[in-house]
Structures are given as C-alpha cells and as structure tokens.
Amino acid sequence: MRIAVAGAGIVSAIGIGVGQTLDSIRALRSGIGEVSLFPTVHRVPVGEVRMPNEALASLSGVTGGKPRSRTALLGMLAAREALRDAGVDPSGSLRVGLVSATSVGGMDLTEEFYREFMADDRKGRLRQVVSHDCADSTLKIAEYCGIGGFTTTLSTACSSAANAIMLGARLIRGGMLDCVVAGGTDALCRFTLNGFRSLMILDSQPCRPFDRSRAGLNLGEGAGYVVLMKEECCSRKPYGYLSGYANANDAFHQTASSADGEGAWLAMRGALNVAGLEPDSIGYVNVHGTGTPNNDASEARALSRLFGKRIPPFSSTKPFTGHTLAAAGGIEAVLSVIALQRGILYPNLRFAEPMDEGMIPCTEYREGVGLRHVMSNSFGFGGNCTTLIFSEG
C-alpha cells in the first residue's frame, strides 16, 4: 500500500504557512535573531515565531476559553494548514487520526505557575499547569481541527515528529485509519533554552551546520505536519509518497552521538530497505545538521558510510529555522516534500569552509532540479535516530 502525502502545514521562525516559508528561503532570509519572547540572561540567537500567544490565538480564530500553551497554538496553525491543503474534512467519511509529537509540552505555562508555587504551594494558577503534559497540545489540536479518530502523542526528543510521521504511515498500513495528520510542535521556552545552555551546545552566533567553524546549535520553535493518506482516498495530486522510514538507536550516550554514526547509519539504511531503494537513488538529503561539532561529525560519518564517495546534494535547513526540537522532523518533512514536488535544493546558510570530513552542502537555492527520492534525517537525545524517505509518484 502506498502512503500519499496529501497536505503540508508549517510554522517556524521563517513564516506561517508554506508560502511565507518558501519566500523566506528563496530570499535567503534566516529567522535567527535575539530572544524576545521571555526575559533571560542568556544572549544567544534563537529562531522565534515573532508573534505573541495572543496573536497566534487570534490568527487561529480562538480567543478566551481554555488556556492554550504556545506549543498547542503553534501546532493548531500548522495542522489546520495541512488539513486544508489536503482538502480533508475530518468530519467526513474518512477515518482521520492525529499523531503529534512534542518535547516541551506546556512547560512555558508551567514555568509561570512554578515561580509562585515554589514560594507557597497554595499559590500558582492551576490553569497554567493543566496543559503541562505532552498530550495536552495534541488534544487541543485534535479538538481544534475536529479530528475524532485515533489520537496519540510521541515524545522521543528531537526525532519525535519524524517518529510521528512513521507511526502515521504504519497506522494506515495496519488498516486502523485512512488518513493521519502527523508531525510535531514545540514552543521555545526558558526551560529548554537553559537546558541546552547547561549542556554547552548553544552557539553564541548564528549556527553553521557542517562548517568547520561550527560551534553549536540555535534553538527554534514551530510546528510541522503532513497529511498522510491511503493513496485511493486522496482527492488531490499528492506531493509524493512516504516510501521509507526507520528508527534505530545509537546506544552510545544519553546526549552525544557516536563517532561512527551507527544509529544514523542504521536509520538511513533501514529506511532505504523499507522503500526498496539503493543509496544512489536518493537525490537530496535534508540532514539533521544541528551545527554542534558532535552531531555534524557523526552524521557526516554515517552519510559517508552509506553513500561512499557519491554523497547526494544535502543541506541543513536549521540555519533558517533554528533547531525546533520535537517539531524539527515535521518542519523538515514538510520542506522535504516541497523539495520533492518542486525539485528544490535548499541552501545550507552560512557554510564557508568544509570540516575535516570534507563534505560540502548545497549553498545556493535551486529549483526545478529533478528529484525522485528525498531523505530527511532527525536525531534526538537518547540516541533516537529516524530517517524518512519521500518519493515521487
């Protein structure tokens, strides 16, 4: 059974919706800038969606009522765009489900709550903590989009959304659903900013994935969802098909990647096996490429092991969006299916000098390149490595 990608929705520092996102990329306009959402002592660049929660809520058309975390608001906008793009009405005859990923959940509101609670456990507004758990944003998105079918939440750090997309395909293949909105959402908050800071993997400059001078990542925020459908249920010409997927574990370290890129290699190899493809059929790789010295070296090693000397055009789009954690796999899946449909090679911004591994990513925006198969990598803490492959019809 072929799994069609019938719709795409994206919200990130470079725009709300596919249109704005592509405009920014074509103009080589990065979304990385100063932190403005919350006060912090850290002066590090981040990729913010430059709209406060109230503006996001009004854009989504919901105001008042239940508290909605920023994670939920970002996800609602991207999931709605994806469904509209696919022309799917969840209240129709199709069995429509939602698989959403998040790692931050409602931590932005919990932070507010906890400041008061810490001083006095009778204090702190409970309405700020009810949306703490990961399921909350998923349930809010399902309610907002009118999705009544099977709904679940995955949380495997920075590979979460790619895993959600893989599960979406399996649920359709397993006969449980006809259509799945799959992806992830994460808001930027002080907790994660400080977390990555404490790990000393934030670059004080805009990030430079795969560059010799790379010194860390920039955090971002956003959401990305695709609408996966059983091919025969599709009412529009799909972007392409999700032909391959695999998850593997690096089993090396809780936060660092192995020098030989074993987990990444296993994920890429596994996805090729599911798709029934050989490495030389891949036309473009949207790499995980966070910009940390460790990730990029490990991923480069895995790419070399898989592709040998014939490494396909590749780039990291994180210099545009920042690393959006659990949303990254969704945002990059959306970028990958658009790349497939329009034959786009995205530029890896700020690349100047190759690292020792000698790999040179795409540096210019190109459109109209014939692409048959596009690979997207997402790796997370806990050695969690996932690869998706999108293929033309």
Add this chain to the structure above:
Amino acid sequence: MVECYINAMSSADTAALDLKALIPDAALRRRMSRVVKMGVGAAMDVLNRFGGGARIDAVVTATGLGCLTDSEKFLRNMIENGEQLLNPTPFIQSTFNTVGAQVALLCKNHSYNMTYAHRGRSFECALLDAVMLIREGSARNVLLGAFDEMTPTLHRIWERMGFLRGIEGGECACFFVLSDERSEYTLARVSQPEFLSEGLTRQEMERGYGGENVRILWNEYAEYGLCPTASALTFRAGVDAVRAGADRAVIYNSFRGEDPAIMEVECV
C-alpha cells in the same frame, strides 16, 4: 494473522528489585532519578526473566508525565540560580524517552525505540505499537513498559485540582516482553487494544465483553492509586487472572473519565 504472546512480565513487587544487580554501574545508578531507576530496573528485570541472551527487536515505553522530579529540579535550579551554572543532568533526564534510551544503552540495543506520552492512554498506545510491530513482522520480541512517579509537587497540584478525592496518588513501573512465538514461558495471548470514543459503565462492559469464565477489570485505579499509566498495572492483573484460570481478561481504563480504551488477554 501473526499471534502475539506475553512471554515475560514484571512482578507485582517492583520495590523489591535489586537495583544494584540490575544496573551494576554505580555512577550511572547514582545519576538516575528515582523514576528512571524504577523504570530501568523493572525493564532489566523483565529482560532477565525473558532470558539474558534473547534478542529484543524493539523497546516501546509509555509515560503520562515523564520524569517529573528531574523536570522540577532543573526548573527550580533555573529560577533559584538566575539561569546560571546549571547542572545539565536533570535536564538530560527530564526527556520522556530517558528510560527507553537507558535500556538501549545498557543492553547495547540498536533497535526501534519509541516513547508514548499521551496521558491516561500512554500504555495502550505503546501496546498498540508493540502488537503492530509483531504483526508487521518488524519485530519478534518487543520490550514494552510503562513508568510514572508520584512527587510531593504532583500530589499537591492534584490535591488542589480535586483529583485526589476518594483516591490516593499512585505510581507505575511495569514491563512486559511481547513475542510472535509461543514458548513454555508464555503467560497469555494479547490482542490489539481498542480505543473507544465513548466511555462504558461496568454493566455495559459486562454485557458487551463478559461471558463465562471471563474476568472484567473495569477502571481499577483505586487498586493502584491514581496514575496515568496505572493501566499497565491493570493489564498485568489481567494476565494474572488468565494464569489463575480465567479464559479471558478484558481490561477497561478511562483515566479520570477520559480517553477510554480496552485491552484483552486470553489464556493459551
């Protein structure tokens, strides 16, 4: 269709686990918070029960709220220290997939590793994934489990929200091995869980799913205390019921009246 069997599971008494034997690296053990130790300990114990040399092809975990103590510790340090000089360990361990990842690390297991965090349905979703992996032929033996901790802060918040009227707070650390093959150690056969859009009363469950020598376990939260993954503990009780002579056990859970789901095990 490929059948799916439960070939090992946690004992009811996880407090009695010998964590030093299960997680021999003392430095690693010390870094782990209580819930991570509970979860990893229960997982390693089940792997031992299943047989040390047997190959595990997938690790699927479930948690409603993740590693709360670590999240809270990092949050508190961040506020108290004005965002300066923070110890990264609690941040690292606050990730929801910490237990699954630590198991992979300890066993050098490179296979599929997934974590569900969907409130009261987390375990049912993980069970669905495990059963699907076996039916797809993607895995022959799946380590499946759930964990959640009770902390003073969670207790206080739930108390203020009115969640703890007539019920205590609970915890969970419970693992299983699901396999595509029946062995002399097989405890029960398991089917794909069912996700309902409307809740069912005990009477409706009895009418729809009951029968001669069928054990119905309906919302047994009071037995284990309120915990999003208490359904894993009820699932184990269902397996126990089958081992004690029931033909089938049907397990219904709806955490705080939401997201009802049904799991079913039968005797082999």
